[in-house]
Amino acid sequence: MLQYIIRRLLQLIPVLLGMTFIVFLIIRAIPGDPALVILGQQATEEAVAALRASLGLDEPWYVQYFQYLGNLFTGDLGESIRTRTPVNEEIWPYLATTFELSFFAILIAVIIGVNAGIISAWFQNSWFDYTAMILALVGVSMPIFWLGLMMQYQFSLQWDWLPTSGREDVRDPVTAITNLYLLDTLIQGRFDQFWTVLKHLIMPGIALATIPMAIIARMTRSSMLEVMKSDYIRTARAKGEKMFWVVYKHSLKNAVIPVLTVIGLQTGLLLGGAILTETIFSLPGIGRYIYEGISSRDYPVIQSGILVVAFIFVMINLIVDILYSIIDPRIRYN
Amino acid sequence: MNKKAWLLFFVLLLTVSTALFGCSSEDGASEDGSGNDGGGDSAEETQDTLVFGRGGDSVGLDPITVTDGESFKVTKNIFDTLIFFGEQDTEIQPGLAADWEVSEDGLTYTFMLQEGVTFHDGTEFNADAVVFNFDRWANGTEDKFYYYKSMFGGFGDDEGHVIESVTAVDDMTVEIKLKRPQAPFLKNLAMSPFGIASPAAVEELGDEGFNEAPVGTGPFKFVEWRRNERIVVEKNEDYWQEGYPKLNQIIFRSIPENSARLNALLNNEIDLADGINPSDAAQIEGNDQLQLFERPSMNIGYLGLTATREPFDDPKVRQAMNHAIDRQAIVDAFFEGRAEVAKNPMPPVISGYNDEIEGYEYDPEKAKQLLEEAGLGDGFEMELWAMPVPRPYMPDGQKVAEAIQSNLAEVGITAEIVTYEWATYLEKARLGEADAFLLGWTGDNGDADNFLYVLLDQDNIGSNNYTYYENQEVHDLLIQAQSETDEDTRNQLYMEAQELIHADAPWVPLAHSTPLMAGSAALQDFLAHPTGSDDLHRVYFE
Numbered sequence: 001m002l003q004y005i006i007r008r009l010l011q012l013i014p015v016l017l018g019m020t021f022i023v024f025l026i027i028r029a030i031p032g033d034p035a036l037v038i039l040g041q042q043a044t045e046e047a048v049a050a051l052r053a054s055l056g057l058d059e060p061w062y063v064q065y066f067q068y069l070g071n072l073f074t075g076d077l078g079e080s081i082r083t084r085t086p087v088n089e090e091i092w093p094y095l096a097t098t099f100e101l102s103f104f105a106i107l108i109a110v111i112i113g114v115n116a117g118i119i120s121a122w123f124q125n126s127w128f129d130y131t132a133m134i135l136a137l138v139g140v141s142m143p144i145f146w147l148g149l150m151m152q153y154q155f156s157l158q159w160d161w162l163p164t165s166g167r168e169d170v171r172d173p174v175t176a177i178t179n180l181y182l183l184d185t186l187i188q189g190r191f192d193q194f195w196t197v198l199k200h201l202i203m204p205g206i207a208l209a210t211i212p213m214a215i216i217a218r219m220t221r222s223s224m225l226e227v228m229k230s231d232y233i234r235t236a237r238a239k240g241e242k243m244f245w246v247v248y249k250h251s252l253k254n255a256v257i258p259v260l261t262v263i264g265l266q267t268g269l270l271l272g273g274a275i276l277t278e279t280i281f282s283l284p285g286i287g288r289y290i291y292e293g294i295s296s297r298d299y300p301v302i303q304s305g306i307l308v309v310a311f312i313f314v315m316i317n318l319i320v321d322i323l324y325s326i327i328d329p330r331i332r333y334n
Numbered sequence: 335m336n337k338k339a340w341l342l343f344f345v346l347l348l349t350v351s352t353a354l355f356g357c358s359s360e361d362g363a364s365e366d367g368s369g370n371d372g373g374g375d376s377a378e379e380t381q382d383t384l385v386f387g388r389g390g391d392s393v394g395l396d397p398i399t400v401t402d403g404e405s406f407k408v409t410k411n412i413f414d415t416l417i418f419f420g421e422q423d424t425e426i427q428p429g430l431a432a433d434w435e436v437s438e439d440g441l442t443y444t445f446m447l448q449e450g451v452t453f454h455d456g457t458e459f460n461a462d463a464v465v466f467n468f469d470r471w472a473n474g475t476e477d478k479f480y481y482y483k484s485m486f487g488g489f490g491d492d493e494g495h496v497i498e499s500v501t502a503v504d505d506m507t508v509e510i511k512l513k514r515p516q517a518p519f520l521k522n523l524a525m526s527p528f529g530i531a532s533p534a535a536v537e538e539l540g541d542e543g544f545n546e547a548p549v550g551t552g553p554f555k556f557v558e559w560r561r562n563e564r565i566v567v568e569k570n571e572d573y574w575q576e577g578y579p580k581l582n583q584i585i586f587r588s589i590p591e592n593s594a595r596l597n598a599l600l601n602n603e604i605d606l607a608d609g610i611n612p613s614d615a616a617q618i619e620g621n622d623q624l625q626l627f628e629r630p631s632m633n634i635g636y637l638g639l640t641a642t643r644e645p646f647d648d649p650k651v652r653q654a655m656n657h658a659i660d661r662q663a664i665v666d667a668f669f670e671g672r673a674e675v676a677k678n679p680m681p682p683v684i685s686g687y688n689d690e691i692e693g694y695e696y697d698p699e700k701a702k703q704l705l706e707e708a709g710l711g712d713g714f715e716m717e718l719w720a721m722p723v724p725r726p727y728m729p730d731g732q733k734v735a736e737a738i739q740s741n742l743a744e745v746g747i748t749a750e751i752v753t754y755e756w757a758t759y760l761e762k763a764r765l766g767e768a769d770a771f772l773l774g775w776t777g778d779n780g781d782a783d784n785f786l787y788v789l790l791d792q793d794n795i796g797s798n799n800y801t802y803y804e805n806q807e808v809h810d811l812l813i814q815a816q817s818e819t820d821e822d823t824r825n826q827l828y829m830e831a832q833e834l835i836h837a838d839a840p841w842v843p844l845a846h847s848t849p850l851m852a853g854s855a856a857l858q859d860f861l862a863h864p865t866g867s868d869d870l871h872r873v874y875f876e
Contacts, residue, residue: 032757036764039401039480045796051477082393083561084542090561152597164597170385170564170585282589282598284562292562297757 001325008318015314016307020072023306024065027299033057034081034297055081057299068303077307078300080293087304091289095308096179097167098285101277102270104201105208110263113213117220117259121228122247132217139214148207148280155203162199165282169196204281208274212266219262223255230254257328264320268313381856381875382582387595387604391562391588396545397529398471398479403776403866406526407608408565408586410867412454413529413550416445416464417520421861421869422630423683424780426520430459430530430551431508440515440819447506451574453532454555461502466533468500468510478541481527485779486516515817517824518781525779526867553579553871562588573871580859580874592724599624599852605875606857610850612670612729618852627851631674631681632864634785635727635774637738637842638801642766645714652839654704655770656694658745663696664737665845668730672850676843678832680785683864684777685821686828691836693843701745713746719763719771720753726849726866727774734844735772763800772844773800776866782828787812790835803840 035051052058056067071078077087116136120129156164167181168174174193177184182201185194227233228251236250237243275287286305293301325331388407394400397409418429431445451459471482472489479489488495496519498511512519522528535549548556551574554567565586569579587604589595592611599607600621610618610626618626639646639655646652661675674682677693705711718739721731728734732753739749749770754762763771775798777784788794791812792804808831815827851862859872 030755030758032755032761035477036761037757039477047476047480047483050475054475054477084545093560094562149593149597152594156601157597160601163603164601165589165594165603166587166598167563170587170603171383173564173566176560279590280594282587282591282594284560288562288590295755295757 001322005318005322008321012311012314012318016311017069019310020069020303020307021065023303024061024068027294027297027302028061032297034299037296068300072307077304080301081298082293082296082301087300090301091286091305091308093176093179094284094286094289097283098271098274098278098287100180100182101201101204101208101274101283101285102267104205105270106212106263106267108205108209109213109216109266112209113216114220114259116213117217118224118247118252120217120221121224121251122243124225129221133221136214136217139210140218142210144207144210144276145280147210148203148277151203151207152280162203163196164203165200165280167197167200167283168193172196204277204283207280208270208277212263212270215266216259216262220255220259223258224251227251227255253327257324257331260320260323260327264316268316271309271312381605382580383585384581384583384606384857384870384873384875385585385587385604386606386608386870387587387589387598388608389588389590389592389595392559392565392586394545395548395556395559395565396531396541397527397548398474398482398531399541399545400527401480404588406865406867408567409529409548409550410526410552411554411567411584411870412548412552412556413526413531414451414552415524415526415528415530417524419521419524419780419863419865422863424521424524424632424777424864426524429524430464434520441512443510443512443519444503445508445510447508448574449506451551452572453535453551454549454570455532455535457532457534459530459551460505461508462505463533464508464530465500465502466536467528467530468497470531470536471528472497472500479527481525485522485525485527515819517816517819518779518783521779521781526865554581554584557583575871579871581870584870596852599854602854606851606853606860608851609724609726610852611724612668612672612850614852615670615672615850623855624852625855625857627853627860627862628672629726629849629851629862629866630683630864631846631848632683632780633727633774633776633849634676634679634681634846635673635725635734635772635844636676636679637844638763638768638771638773639840639842640766640768640770640801641804641840642802643769645708645710646769648708649838650704650708651710653694654701654708654745655742655747656839656842657697657701657704658747659738659741659842659844660696661693661842661844664734667737668733669845669847673845673847676846677836679790679835679841679843680782680832681777681846684780684782684785686782686825688829688832690829691832694839698741698744705745705747711746713748715748715750716742716769718742718749718751719759719768720751721756721772722753722759723756725774727776727845727847728772729847731772764796766800766802768800771800778865780864782825783812783816786828786831786835787816790840801840803835803838805834805838808834808838 035048035055039047039051056064068078079086080090116132120132123129152164155162174181174184174197175188177187181197182194185197233246233251236246274285275291278285278288286309290302290305293305388404390404392405392408393402394405395409397406397413414430416429416431418427420427430448430451432448433446435444447461453459471479474482474489476483483489486496496512496514496516498513500508500510503509529550532549536544539547546559553570553573555570557566557568559565568583569581573579589598592609595607596610596614598604615626618624639652641647665671665673665675677691678688680687718735720735721728724730735751739751742749762768775789788798790799790803792809795802811827811831815824818824818827853860856876858874858876862868
């Protein structure tokens, strides 16, 4: 097992290297000049040229790439062109915001999605099954932007239950320690703030969870249906085992592998795909960080932001692969 | 994982999900009791913290280093300039300079400074501090202190650099000598980038550090900045303008999406919202908890016609375009009437505006006739570029482009709408790759030069003159006006230039919009400034 993990970690190196190369080339292929974006519409030619030189953008691309790569190996993610702050320093609060949001969203998606899928399979062709699967279809095709604004209208403006946007009540700001505000407020024993932060997470969490939840529900249902037709389930039922245990114990265990794959993929996608949610709910997450990097052609921010997200994505996939063998002892990595 | 662990896992899952559902119902019940979680303060106590919601975060907090409006919105309240703009116009008023004298030849400015002013770090504001700031700027580079170069022509010994020397005559008097007269000199000094910084703080923190922890003499002191989340400033108790500021604290929040920002305002999470869509204005006016603010217009939204591309190299075709487009309909439909139809490249509030000029009227027949004369009676095909982002001067580029497209179709011109991501759009347009493109401009200092020279002079081709429009006569007039110190003569020059530009028609000027803001009804004495940087020291809550 350990051997397998090490091998997988080593395999990551060429993957990530290739990725840095592709991202590096793509962002330089698109028109738009960081120097021009920084200086704005008013800039003169000389100003743009001077700034390009001071940013090292006048070097040939391969020189820039190897410089970037060299810095990466020393753990230096570069310095943001726009804010002139090292990305290493800047990136954590954004990542923390996204972690908190994604974790919350994937929790909702898994709890509701898996259970809805199981129950749909258990009572196949019942009204619950039909309703759940129609809802799942609606969920998959839901434009997050619209859903977010509608939720704001209903839950904040009409019912006044939840705040519309942000991570906290700015009039009573959270003192950041880890930047994971749920954790920070608990460490400081500020349960009132914990509750406020949680309330700020509910709507964006649901908005972000909608699509993965629907996918997970459909996946769980079809996987469960397949397993529940197998012989050992019939035997279990024949033994007189309660249906609940047949479903949640015997069937789920064999049905969960494809579901786990989907959950892993969706979690990875959430990290990068949170841009829309982060925009509507004004959350300063990694998606918005990269998005703003793109708008201002902040090359180091785009490169390193995408690299970090990609790294997390592959790590999640690795964890999922390891989980397979833990859940299903028939799967062995040697 | 063994069977027991699996079981435990699912029991946990179920517990958590039950707890979550429990929360949500409890949520509803408890809210009715307290009812005030939206963030509003209790009613008895007068509110003294203003939460200002805006579209983006600041890039930096040292005003001389930044170029974007969002940054100036904050620095305007931390720093004072030698000269102030008027409350809602760009007329010059005393600021940190209580009074000033200009020599006959317009080359020597003597500023008598305000007494009893201190920086937020406790150091004294005096002539040496002013000299220090000018020295710092004049020894900069263009990529560091962009606006200094842009307004004063260069640095140090550069030939274009208009400032010859800045000296302290005595403790409270500063003399600035110019190499040649600069008509808008005082207006330039009133711009936010030229806020006077504490010399002690700049020396201690360095340029980088100062950008994150600015120290000025303004009504509010910097407290905290968490990027993309909030910037907090608090009352400067020793502010030199007696009785101000009235607020205790301002929190700037960035909420990028216009609708989400309005929702936050409706839910009391913010007290003042920038960037209100014209289409939401009616809703705000119908809500007695809110009030609508109009920012006096100092902008122009236009359709640029690239003079180096066929068939727009022919002035007749450009004039035809002007006749073919129904600007009034565009203003009514997409600016919801909150804009004035434009006929010149600069707004009427700016002195030197030529009101004698008759705008091209909407007349498709006339347009066809002009096209006929240009040998294009059968029409032609062109690309029409639509801005991908909303701007105060262009709330919805795509829809405006569609309206223009159907106007053009009536006179036989087939326009294909194209758009690019914003940075790409600007870059390609700047390189002259667009046939016709939507764009606009918001003035920096309320001077005609800042519109006509910057946007349409041949010196600025490859920079802000996106249409590549060239006219030697216009150029001569604009250059002459730059150093003409007699106000009337100068205005006359600008009026002549506008006539020439009108005849050449490098643009279809569309509208001067009135950008909208909205705030809580309790907010008093807020005046939106045409430059976009609002001075909040008078604001209070009822």
